[in-house]
Amino acid sequence: DVVMTQSPLFLSVTLGQPASISCRSSQGLVYTDGNTYLSWFHQRPGHSPRLLLYKISNRASGVPDRISGSGSGTDFTLKITRVEAEDVGIYYCMQGRHWPHTFGQGTKLEIK
Amino acid sequence: EVQLVDSGGDLVHPGGSLRLSCAASGFSISTYWMGWVRQAPGKGLEWVANIKQDGTMKYYLKSVEGRFTISRDNAGNSLYLQMNRLRADDTALYYCARGGGTLDFLGQGTLVTVSS
Numbered sequence: 001d002v003v004m005t006q007s008p009l010f011l012s013v014t015l016g017q018p019a020s021i022s023c024r025s026s027q028g029l030v031y032t033d034g035n036t037y038l039s040w041f042h043q044r045p046g047h048s049p050r051l052l053l054y055k056i057s058n059r060a061s062g063v064p065d066r067i068s069g070s071g072s073g074t075d076f077t078l079k080i081t082r083v084e085a086e087d088v089g090i091y092y093c094m095q096g097r098h099w100p101h102t103f104g105q106g107t108k109l110e111i112k
Numbered sequence: 113e114v115q116l117v118d119s120g121g122d123l124v125h126p127g128g129s130l131r132l133s134c135a136a137s138g139f140s141i142s143t144y145w146m147g148w149v150r151q152a153p154g155k156g157l158e159w160v161a162n163i164k165q166d167g168t169m170k171y172y173l174k175s176v177e178g179r180f181t182i183s184r185d186n187a188g189n190s191l192y193l194q195m196n197r198l199r200a201d202d203t204a205l206y207y208c209a210r211g212g213g214t215l216d217f218l219g220q221g222t223l224v225t226v227s228s
Contacts (some may be wrong), residue, residue, distance in 0.1 A: 001174075037213035041157070048207060048221055049149075049157060054214040092157050096213035099171045101159040 023093035116219030134208030145212030
């Protein structure tokens with residue numbers, strides 16, 4: 001199975017400051033259609049996970065442009081340019097290229 | 113508005129069975145891969161299963177293969193997960209999900225507790 005490794009596992013960030021989360025996959029995630037199936041989810045306490053980014057860098061509906069994704073091959077990054085209170089929660093990367101699909105361990109973001 | 117309403121979760125003894133349901137609205141599931149994701153208490157997300165639009169292809173997490181069956185009713189706009197021979201480590205909140213390579217929407221979840 002493809003192992004997804006996130007770092008750091010915990011982030012404490014001051015409001016208005018940037019944040020960055022890394023996700024590494026144990027195998028490449030490019031499908032035969034040329035797309036890379038790497039997604040990012042955000043889960044607030046007591047809520048269902050919500051898709052933020054798909055195919056590395058495409059924002060889902062309603063996601064602000066201060067949240068961005070980048071990367072290629074096996075290394076991917078989620079960046080928040082200015083952290084806001086609504087950003088608290090846990091962030092997960094997920095690969096949808098290989099079966100079984102797999103998630104990273106999660107990165108918990110809190111406000112300092 | 114896209115909605116996925118999960119139901120069917122319950123307390124069940126080890127070795128027992130449950131059938132989870134997911135009622136979709138605001139879109140037609142017939143044009144989407146659909147799947148299930150679970151989250152054990154206090155733990156991270158775990159993909160469980162996916163089914164192709166016409167039901168001809170199904171994929172499962174190894175630990176549930178042979179015990180769980182994913183199915184769909186496109187006419188009724190619903191997704192199902194039949195869970196047999198349940199074990200304590202199946203205890204989790206189960207989310208219905210729209211999509212295959214990308215899961216773009218998840219339901220609110222239904223809680224399955226396996227305990228004697």
